[in-house]
Amino acid sequence: MRTIDDFTRPLEYVSPMDGLLGSIFRDWVEKEVIPYRRQFDEDYREHHLIHPPFKKLLGEYGLQRMIFPEDLGGWGMGRSHYMCTAAFRMFEEIARADTGMALAFGALFWPFLFIALEPHENRRLLEEFAPMFCQTTEPVFAALCMTEPQGGSDIENIEIVRGSTIRTTAVLDGDEWVINGHKLWPSNTGGLARLMAVVCTTNPGSDDPRDIAVIYVTSDTPGVTQGPPYEKAGMAADMNSDVWFENVRVPSWYRACGPGDDAKYFGEIMSTGNMGIIAWISGAMMNIYERLTEFVNRKKYRGLPLKENDAVAGILADFAANIEAIRIVGYQCARMCDRHDLYGPLWDPGLVAKMRAQRYLAMDRFIEVTGRVMNLMECFGTDREWDVEKHWRDLKILQLVEGSKQLCQIETARWFYECQTL
Numbered sequence: 001m002r003t004i005d006d007f008t009r010p011l012e013y014v015s016p017m018d019g020l021l022g023s024i025f026r027d028w029v030e031k032e033v034i035p036y037r038r039q040f041d042e043d044y045r046e047h048h049l050i051h052p053p054f055k056k057l058l059g060e061y062g063l064q065r066m067i068f069p070e071d072l073g074g075w076g077m078g079r080s081h082y083m084c085t086a087a088f089r090m091f092e093e094i095a096r097a098d099t100g101m102a103l104a105f106g107a108l109f110w111p112f113l114f115i116a117l118e119p120h121e122n123r124r125l126l127e128e129f130a131p132m133f134c135q136t137t138e139p140v141f142a143a144l145c146m147t148e149p150q151g152g153s154d155i156e157n158i159e160i161v162r163g164s165t166i167r168t169t170a171v172l173d174g175d176e177w178v179i180n181g182h183k184l185w186p187s188n189t190g191g192l193a194r195l196m197a198v199v200c201t202t203n204p205g206s207d208d209p210r211d212i213a214v215i216y217v218t219s220d221t222p223g224v225t226q227g228p229p230y231e232k233a234g235m236a237a238d239m240n241s242d243v244w245f246e247n248v249r250v251p252s253w254y255r256a257c258g259p260g261d262d263a264k265y266f267g268e269i270m271s272t273g274n275m276g277i278i279a280w281i282s283g284a285m286m287n288i289y290e291r292l293t294e295f296v297n298r299k300k301y302r303g304l305p306l307k308e309n310d311a312v313a314g315i316l317a318d319f320a321a322n323i324e325a326i327r328i329v330g331y332q333c334a335r336m337c338d339r340h341d342l343y344g345p346l347w348d349p350g351l352v353a354k355m356r357a358q359r360y361l362a363m364d365r366f367i368e369v370t371g372r373v374m375n376l377m378e379c380f381g382t383d384r385e386w387d388v389e390k391h392w393r394d395l396k397i398l399q400l401v402e403g404s405k406q407l408c409q410i411e412t413a414r415w416f417y418e419c420q421t422l
């Protein structure tokens with residue numbers, strides 16, 4: 001019998017740890033996530049059911065340590081030339097069970113990209129935060145706070161808007177930053193985040209990238225408030241909330257990379273984040289394929305399994321063909337993010353634009369072919385019992401994460417057509 005493992009995984013360049021990681025994650029989702037995931041929607045506020053699998057994965061298996069250097073108790077992934085290719089496999093396996101969980105897992109590492117990657121590793125900050133994540137078997141979450149009430153896309157659109165709309169301020173007072181502002185939507189907030197990287201301006205209204213500052217704040221610092229979790233259409237495992245910073249004081253050396261470099265390395269979040277979204281789409285499609293296969297074998301039309309009808313076969317073929325394409329493209333994107341020697345640094349605007357292009361295209365394909373699968377399944381397409389509606393809801397949310405489709409299109413057009421004002 002064909003399985004999800006019959007879809008092509010480009011063997012020339014998967015990570016050397018791919019098989020091992022794949023089987024660990026497959027086993028974990030089968031035992032710890034899939035049996036409970038249909039109840040996750042109602043667990044968005046408390047995480048009673050969502051917490052135990054995170055505890056096992058992050059705390060007990062120690063995945064929350066992986067980006068830290070080995071001598072600080074981590075796994076040294078931040079220095080690996082397979083970081084993104086390995087992440088692709090992990091992301092895909094988690095998203096097969098629950099995309100919200102995959103996003104929360106991926107977003108945990110966003111704040112550390114500024115300080116854990118070469119050539120801009122910030123050893124002092126890694127030493128400061130490593131114990132929080134590496135010396136415990138409890139899950140510890142981190143959040144990257146970019147989006148603000150007036151809009152998220154403008155803040156991500158660093159190349160053109162250059163930080164001029166950021167309203168969260170950081171003022172240097174002696175040897176401390178004083179932070180004031182209001183952020184929305186960061187993954188892993190709602191009370192979960194122990195550490196946050198906060199995107200601030202040191203000079204409100206300025207479009208000088210040197211005024212964009214990424215500053216770390218632990219959530220127990222006086223003046224930090226995480227609001228209650230939002231109730232979304234799905235993705236309950238990714239907790240999001242408002243976060244307020246009121247005269248929050250942190251040491252001056254809590255700034256990630258320094259003037260100019262904080263803005264420059266922001267691109268790393270965008271390239272790896274968009275690559276990750278493709279992995280999450282691919283993972284969700286794997287599970288829909290599994291459920292769909294069961295459905296078209298079990299359901300009969302004119303005495304034959306549904307899959308034996310010509311019109312149905314067209315829909316099934318399109319779904320399978322899109323998985324093939326999205327997975328191969330996704331792995332290629334991961335490899336492009338890893339092979340700086342061939343494709344340039346992670347923060348390169350060309351790489352960011354290419355990742356955004358592949359991400360929005362993959363998402364459009366997902367939405368189109370999954371809609372057709374749901375039509376095929378008729379009322380069962382919307383039945384929680386079949387899980388397809390869960391992936392469909394979750395991925396619609398994922399389409400809106402890390403910059404809208406419009407921002408993806410703008411950045412793609414800007415790079416390929418050398419637009420000057422977009």
Ligand SMILES: Cc1cc2nc3c(=O)[nH]c(=O)nc-3n(C[C@H](O)[C@H](O)[C@H](O)COP(=O)(O)OP(=O)(O)OC[C@H]3O[C@@H](n4cnc5c(N)ncnc54)[C@H](O)[C@@H]3O)c2cc1C
Nearest residue numbers: 144145146147151152153154185186187401402403404406
């Ligand atoms: C599940 C989830 C997790 C998230 N996690 C995080 C996180 O970890 N950290 C974080 O900071 N944020 C996070 N976000 C927020 C997310 O990144 C923003 O929602 C996203 O960037 C869009 O911002 P916005 O919602 O403010 O919309 P806006 O940016 O205000 O956009 C509103 C509309 O304007 C359009 N638009 C914007 N700019 C342009 C333009 N130049 N030209 C044409 N149209 C434009 C958009 O396409 C959209 O239709 C998360 C969101 C979700 C749903």
